[in-house]
Each structure stands twice: as C-alpha cells, then as structure tokens.
Amino acid sequence: MFFRKKAEQNEEPQPRPEAAPSPLELLRARAGEAQLPHEVMEAVAGELDKLEKTDAAIAEYSVGINYIELLLSLPWNVSSQCKLDLARAQSVLDTRHYGLAQVKQRILEFLAAKTLCSKATQTILVVDDEEIARTNLMHVLGREGYSCHGAANGAEALEVMARDEIDLVVTDLKMEQMDGIELLEQINRIAPEIPVIMVTGFATVSSAVDALKKGAAHYLGKPVNLDELRRTVKDVLEKKLFVQMGRGPILCFTGPPGTGKTSVGKAIAEALQRQFIRLSLAGLRDEAELRGHRRTYVGALPGRIILELKRVGVNNPVFMLDEIDKIGQDFRGDPASALLEVLDPEQNVHFTDHYVELPFDLSRIMFIATANDLSKLPGPLLDRMECIEFTGYTEREKLHIARQFILPRQLKVAGLSRSAVKLTDEALSRVINDYTRESGLRGLERQVADVCRKIAMLCLKSPGRQDKQTLLDAPAVTKLLGPRRFRREAAEADPQPGIATGMVWAETGGEIISVEAALMPGSGTLLLTGSLGEVLRESAQTALSFLRSKAGDFGISEYFFRNADVHIHFPSGAIPKDGPSAGITIFAALLSLLTGRAARRDVALTGEMTLTGRILPVSGIREKVLAAKRAGVQLVLLPEANQEEVEALEVDVVEGIRLQLVAQAGEIIEPLFARPTFILAS
Numbered sequence: 001m002f003f004r005k006k007a008e009q010n011e012e013p014q015p016r017p018e019a020a021p022s023p024l025e026l027l028r029a030r031a032g033e034a035q036l037p038h039e040v041m042e043a044v045a046g047e048l049d050k051l052e053k054t055d056a057a058i059a060e061y062s063v064g065i066n067y068i069e070l071l072l073s074l075p076w077n078v079s080s081q082c083k084l085d086l087a088r089a090q091s092v093l094d095t096r097h098y099g100l101a102q103v104k105q106r107i108l109e110f111l112a113a114k115t116l117c118s119k120a121t122q123t124i125l126v127v128d129d130e131e132i133a134r135t136n137l138m139h140v141l142g143r144e145g146y147s148c149h150g151a152a153n154g155a156e157a158l159e160v161m162a163r164d165e166i167d168l169v170v171t172d173l174k175m176e177q178m179d180g181i182e183l184l185e186q187i188n189r190i191a192p193e194i195p196v197i198m199v200t201g202f203a204t205v206s207s208a209v210d211a212l213k214k215g216a217a218h219y220l221g222k223p224v225n226l227d228e229l230r231r232t233v234k235d236v237l238e239k240k241l242f243v244q245m246g247r248g249p250i251l252c253f254t255g256p257p258g259t260g261k262t263s264v265g266k267a268i269a270e271a272l273q274r275q276f277i278r279l280s281l282a283g284l285r286d287e288a289e290l291r292g293h294r295r296t297y298v299g300a301l302p303g304r305i306i307l308e309l310k311r312v313g314v315n316n317p318v319f320m321l322d323e324i325d326k327i328g329q330d331f332r333g334d335p336a337s338a339l340l341e342v343l344d345p346e347q348n349v350h351f352t353d354h355y356v357e358l359p360f361d362l363s364r365i366m367f368i369a370t371a372n373d374l375s376k377l378p379g380p381l382l383d384r385m386e387c388i389e390f391t392g393y394t395e396r397e398k399l400h401i402a403r404q405f406i407l408p409r410q411l412k413v414a415g416l417s418r419s420a421v422k423l424t425d426e427a428l429s430r431v432i433n434d435y436t437r438e439s440g441l442r443g444l445e446r447q448v449a450d451v452c453r454k455i456a457m458l459c460l461k462s463p464g465r466q467d468k469q470t471l472l473d474a475p476a477v478t479k480l481l482g483p484r485r486f487r488r489e490a491a492e493a494d495p496q497p498g499i500a501t502g503m504v505w506a507e508t509g510g511e512i513i514s515v516e517a518a519l520m521p522g523s524g525t526l527l528l529t530g531s532l533g534e535v536l537r538e539s540a541q542t543a544l545s546f547l548r549s550k551a552g553d554f555g556i557s558e559y560f561f562r563n564a565d566v567h568i569h570f571p572s573g574a575i576p577k578d579g580p581s582a583g584i585t586i587f588a589a590l591l592s593l594l595t596g597r598a599a600r601r602d603v604a605l606t607g608e609m610t611l612t613g614r615i616l617p618v619s620g621i622r623e624k625v626l627a628a629k630r631a632g633v634q635l636v637l638l639p640e641a642n643q644e645e646v647e648a649l650e651v652d653v654v655e656g657i658r659l660q661l662v663a664q665a666g667e668i669i670e671p672l673f674a675r676p677t678f679i680l681a682s
Contacts, residue, residue: 024051027068035077038212040358044071063295070302070356075315079364080274086115089271096267097260098404099397103253106388107268110251122237123147123164127157127171127183128199133222137170137199140226141233154178158186166194168237173200173211181214188215195236199224250343252324252369252382255390256509256623258440261370262322264390268368269318277308278320285328287338292355302355305342305362316364325371336378343367343384391622392439392509394652395629398432399425406445407452414452419469421455426474434484437630439509439623447481454480493601498593500672502585503606503628503636505620510627512604514571515582517589522565530570533578540568542611543587546665547594550613553666556594566590581618583609584637587665588672599672600635604628607639613665617641622653629657635671637662 021029031044051064089111093104124146128134131152138148149164151157153175160166169187173180184196195217211219217236220229253261262278269276284290292303301307309315327336341347342362350359369385371377393401408418431451436443455470478484498517503510526544528537544566551558568586584607592599606624607615617639618624628636638646640663662668 023065024048027065027072030072031068034072036071037076040071040076043358044068063300067295067355070306070310071358073310074306074356074360075309075313076360078314079316080314086112089268092271093264093267096270097264098401099393100260100264100390103264103388103390107251107264111271121145121147122167123149124168124170124233125149125151125157125160125166127151127154127169127175127180129153129172129175133172137224137229140229141170144230144233146233154180154183154186157183158190161187161191161194166191167240168233169194169196170199170233171196173198181211184211184214184216193240195240197232197236250345250367250369250385252371252374252385252387253390254371254374254387256392256439257372258438258442259390259392260441261390262320265318265320265368265370268366272318272366274366275312275314275317276320277312277317278322279304279308280322281335282323282326283328284335287335288354290335290338290342292353294354295357300355303353305351306353306356306360309360315361316366318366318368321367321369323371324369325373325376336381339381340384343369343381392626393441394626394650395429395432396652396655398441398444399428401441402428402432402444402448406441406448410445410449410452413449414456416452416456416459420459421452421470421472423451423472423477424474427472427477430474430477431481433630434478434486435481437486439626451477451480495598495601497596497598498589499601500585500588500592500599501601501604501631501633502582503604503624504579504581505618505623510620510623510625512627512631512633513582513585515585515589516569516571517586517593518567518569519560519593520565520567521563523563524561525565527565527567528569529567532570535578535580536570536582539580539583539608540586543583543590543609546587546609546611546613547590549611554591554595560594580608580616581606581620583607584615584665584668588668591669592673597673602632602634603637603672604631604633604635605637605668605672607637607662609665615639615641615662615665621645622649625649625653625657625659629653634658635660637668637671639663 027044028048031041031048036044047064047068051061051068054061054064086108090104090108093107097104124141126134126137126141126148127150128137129152134150134152138150142148149160149166151160154171155177157169157171158178161169169183171180171183178186180198180200184198187194187196192215196215197218197220198211198216199220200222218232220232253264255261265278266276288303290303290305292306293300302310305319308319309317321339324336324339341351345363348362348365351362352359374382374387403423407421407423411418411421431447432444435447438444451472455472458470472480498519500515502513502515504513505511526541528540532540544561547554547556548558548561551560568589585605587609588599588605604624606618608618609615621638621642622645625636635658637660640661643661646659646661660671
C-alpha cells in the first residue's frame with residue numbers, strides 16, 4: 001500500500017483535454033473569416049452578444065442561431081466569374097434552339113452591349129493639392145491603361161466631373177477650398193455611383209472610419225504603396241463594372257406555351273457561364289413567399305428569392321421568374337406588387353427581406369420573366385420589363401425540331417437507339433397536322449413519345465425486331481396513333497350563308513373561329529351568345545349599325561331589322577372571348593346572312609371595324625397567319641394598316657397561303673364571295 005501511494009506521487013499530472021468550442025464561438029469565428037458588409041457584420045455581432053446572455057433552452061436561442069447561420073451563408077460578396085464571349089453565346093443559342101431568329105438577335109444585342117461595356121477604357125480623376133504627388137499618381141495609373149484627369153482641390157474636381165465622364169475618384173484628405181471629406185459628400189449627393197478612394201498622409205483610425213462611414217470605397221495612407229494602389233484601384237473598378245454589367249433591362253419572354261421561353265433562359269445562363277435559378281410563380285398568392293416572414297412569427301422563413309440565392313451561393317445568377325402572369329391575389333397580399341421592388345434596377349440594390357431585415361443587393365442578378373398573357377400583368381410591373389415575343393413555329397420549323405431534337409430525345413427515353421426508328425417527312429407532317437393543333441411543341445413531343453413507346457412495345461413482343469430499323473410512313477403513324485384528332489375545318493367545311501371564318505389571338509397562340517349569324521322574326525333585338533366580353537359585344541353592335549346605315553349599298557332592305565331579331569353566335573360558348581379583332585368577321589357573317597350568299601370558308605378575316613367601315617390594325621399577325629395555315633385556309637384578309645408586319649413575315653410563314661390587305665369593309669366582298677354583286681358606294 002505504501003509503495004502504491006509513492007508511485008502515484010511520482011507520476012506526472014496528465015494535461016486536461018481542451019473543451020470543445022461552443023456554437024457561439026464557432027459562429028463568431030466564421031463571422032470573423034467571412035468578408036461581410038459592415039452593416040451585416042454589426043448585425044451578426046449584436047445577435048451573438050444577445051445570445052450569450054440568453055438561455056440555450058428557450059426557443060429564441062435556436063431562432064437566433066438560425067438567423068446568424070443564414071446571414072453567414074448568404075453570398076453577400078460572392079460572384080461567379082462570367083465571361084462574355086459573343087461567339088460562344090451565339091453558338092450555344094443556335095445549338096440549343098432552332099428558329100427564334102428575332103429572339104436570338106435581341107439577346108445577342110443585349111450581350112454585345114455588355115461586352116463593349118466591359119472593354120471600355122475607364123477614367124480616373126486624381127485630386128491632390130501637391131502637384132508632384134498628383135502627377136506621380138496619374139503617371140502610375142496611366143501606365144495601367146486608365147485615362148487620368150487631375151485636379152488641385154475639390155472645387156476643381158467637381159468642375160472636371162461636370163465636364164467629363166469619371167469612373168473613379170482618388171482624392172487627398174487635406175486640401176484648400178474643399179477637402180476630401182467635403183468632396184466625398186458632394187459626390188455622394190450628385191453621383192453616388194462613382195466610388196471614391198481616400199489617400200492622406202494623416203492617416204488615423206478615426207479619419208479612416210469617418211471616411212468609410214460617409215461612403216468611401218477604400219482608404220490608403222501616405223506614402224502610397226504603389227502595388228497596393230494598383231490592386232485597390234483594380235478591385236474597386238472591377239466591382240463597379242460588375243455592378244454596371246449586371247444592371248440592365250428586365251427581359252420578359254412572352255408567347256404561347258411550348259415555344260421555348262424557359263429553355264432559352266437556361267441557354268442564356270449557359271452562354272454567360274452563370275448559375276441558373278427558375279422560380280415558378282404560378283398560383284403564388286402570399287406575398288411572404290417572396291419577401292419572407294418576420295422572425296417574430298413561429299416557423300418564420302426567408303423569402304424564396306433569398307433562399308434560392310443561398311442555395312446557389314452566388315449573387316449574380318440568371319434568375320427566371322416563370323409564369324409571372326399567373327400570380328394570384330387575395331387577402332394575404334399582392335405578390336405582383338411585391339415584385340416591383342425586385343425588378344426595378346433603381347430599387348433592388350437595397351432589397352429587404354422581412355426575415356433577413358438587412359438590404360441585399362439584387363442588382364447583379366439578370367432577371368428574366370416569362371408570361372403567356374401580358375394583359376394580366378399590372379401596368380407598373382409591365383412598365384419595368386422589356387418584352388420579347390416568342391411566336392409560334394411554322395410546319396417546316398416543327399419538322400426540323402422534331403427530327404433534330406424531339407425524336408432523338410424520345411428514342412432515348414423509350415430505350416431505343418437512334419437507328420432503331422426512322423420517320424419520313426410525310427409521317428412527321430401527319431403527326432403535326434392531324435394530331436396536334438398548337439403554336440408550341442409540347443403536343444408534338446407527346447405524340448412522338450407515344451410513337452416511340454409503341455415501337456418499344458413491339459420490339460419487346462418481337463425480340464428479333466430490335467436489330468432491324470423500323471421505317472414509319474404516314475399510314476403507319478395513323479395505325480399507331482389511331483384516328484386523327486384535328487381536321488382542317490376551314491378547308492373541309494361546306495360554305496353556308498351566315499357563317500364566316502375569323503382569326504383571333506389567344507393565350508395559346510393564334511386560333512381560327514367561326515362566327516354564325518341567324519335571322520328570325522322578332523322586334524329588332526340583337527342577341528349575342530358565346531361567352532363574349534364587352535369589346536366583342538360593341539364590335540357586333542358596330543357591324544350591325546354599319547350594315548343598317550349602308551343597307552341600300554349592299555342591296556339589303558333598310559327595314560330588315562324592324563320585324564326581325566339578329567342572333568350572332570361564337571361557338572365554344574364555355575370559353576370566354578374578348579378582344580378588338582373580330583369586327584370585320586362579324587360584318588362578313590351578317591352580310592352573308594342578309595344577302596343569302598355563302599361566304600368562302602377557306603377565306604379568313606381579322607380586323608376591327610369602325611362605324612364608317614374603316615378597318616383598324618390588329619396585333620398577332622404572325623400567329624393568326626400560322627393558325628390559318630393549320631386550318632387549311634387559302635386566303636387571309638388583313639388590315640392595310642398592318643402592311644409593315646405583313647412584309648416582315650418570313651417565307652416559311654407565308655408559303656402556301658395568299659395574303660390580301662384591305663382598308664374598307666367593302667373591299668372584303670369580292671374575295672369573300674364567289675361572284676360578288678354588291679359594291680359599297682364611295
């Protein structure tokens with residue numbers, strides 16, 4: 001026992017294991033390593049100080065921890081280095097998409113402007129009352145490729161800034177007439193986008209803090225370290241240029257579904273070598289989904305914009321706001337109005353999420369919105385965006401896209417090799433014309449996928465067939481897909497008095513409609529059916545009044561409306577219809593009814609008519625012409641005021657169809673009826 005105690009006394013004491021750092025210590029260390037903006041660092045430090053005095057068992061402790069972790073994980077100063085290579089961007093767009101020439105041209109113009117902005121020579125204004133110091137700084141910066149101007153004091157500097165474009169100001173602190181601090185305040189007032197670097201021989205901590213608080217981009221002491229000066233100037237100008245390149249018009253892709261709006265956004269992100277974020281706004285009703293919730297609420301979360309930026313880890317992605325026209329609105333707020341701050345380049349520099357409660361700079365993000373119907377967007381929101389229209393595809397374009405993109409993709413999905421199935425051009429045309437009726441490509445892709453699945457089923461039933469190529473012609477496609485789903489109603493319908501064919505533009509693209517008119521005994525009442533809006537009702541009343549006022553010119557009894565009722569009907573009554581483009585079609589149906597002559601069904605009309613018979617211009621000419629071609633129309637009558645749009649149509653659009661421009665209602669009579677006998681008196 002004695003020897004055991006002696007041995008224990010001779011043993012050296014073992015060092016105690018160091019205690020593991022607490023969560024607050026780890027967060028404080030992370031905050032010290034992170035390059036956070038000044039106001040964010042103050043918020044993190046204040047929250048950490050508050051948590052140190054808070055019991056870890058209460059709920060507010062975990063809320064504070066989550067808040068600090070969110071602030072530390074946001075990309076306040078983290079940006080992806082994107083390269084603006086115009087040739088590469090054009091190659092990416094051409095490889096990913098066929099057609100869309102105008103859309104690609106507009107995007108390339110946008111990128112070209114950004115490329116020139118990045119290559120422009122930047123101008124620096126050096127302000128110092130010592131001529132030798134000023135000359136030396138201008139010489140050093142001039143050798144770096146910058147254009148330099150000099151000024152002896154703040155007053156001269158303001159005169160130079162009023163005369164020339166300045167990108168950066170490097171100024172001394174102590175000067176006569178106007179010192180550096182006064183100059184900094186004046187610049188922040190008249191041109192806050194111009195960064196200022198303070199240089200002084202009286203460098204102190206208090207003067208540096210005062211200059212940075214008043215908006216200086218950086219602070220250097222004299223004698224100036226030239227390497228540090230070059231590095232600082234380069235960093236400040238690159239940051240300013242980066243912000244300028246990020247700003248620009250908010251693009252809004254509008255057009256029918258399935259025309260490639262979302263995929264073009266992805267191609268832009270790939271061309272710019274940026275991260276891509278897609279946020280669907282369809283059905284969004286709660287404003288807090290975008291702005292976040294206050295932290296005082298249980299289960300509060302940041303908005304989806306902040307969460308997506310946290311996920312990608314950079315502050316300059318390509319951010320697509322998909323289906324922006326399908327945002328809802330109820331008692332929980334108006335999300336569309338909440339987007340005003342997000343999409344305004346003058347406001348999104350200081351976007352504030354309700355959960356974060358600190359301004360986050362969204363100006364470096366390239367926002368792209370997509371919409372099918374711009375009429376559903378609020379005016380102030382639409383005013384902040386530049387709309388790029390995605391039109392429908394012609395049959396030739398659909399053939400090329402189906403063969404180059406859709407068929408190989410669906411063969412791979414069905415487990416078939418590219419050489420396993422070959423569709424002839426006639427087979428693809430049969431699929432396009434008889435089984436789809438759309439401006440986009442989604443229906444075509446579904447039908448091609450159906451064909452590939454049926455071929456895969458046949459290959460499993462006949463194992464030896466997998467090694468042979470299956471050639472599908474038009475009859476084989478009909479056998480696989482069954483009876484055709486769409487018919488060329490304009491070409492196949494029989495002409496009847498009182499029926500005219502019109503063209504309209506809807507959310508899904510161009511459509512063909514029939515306007516039917518009937519005359520019955522009555523007391524002079526105009527009946528309108530077909531779920532019509534106020535604009536269409538007024539168009540019908542205008543067409544009827546014009547006919548009554550010119551009844552003698554058309555060989556119609558001027559008393560036809562006294563003892564009769566006129567009923568005008570738009571088929572598909574469950575579908576709401578409205579818009580200023582069906583007036584001339586209503587007039588044609590009424591004229592056909594009252595004269596007893598059947599209008600040609602392969603002649604389609606569009607245009608709004610005034611009370612004097614003048615035909616007004618309409619929109620959506622390309623979509624309407626494509627719809628007429630799909631329906632088998634041979635002749636399209638368009639307003640003469642749309643001549644420029646007609647002349648700009650591509651050859652593929654007008655191929656196989658004849659277009660005729662008309663300015664007055666009487667001009668439609670000759671092409672609309674086989675043997676015109678009524679001419680409007682001038």
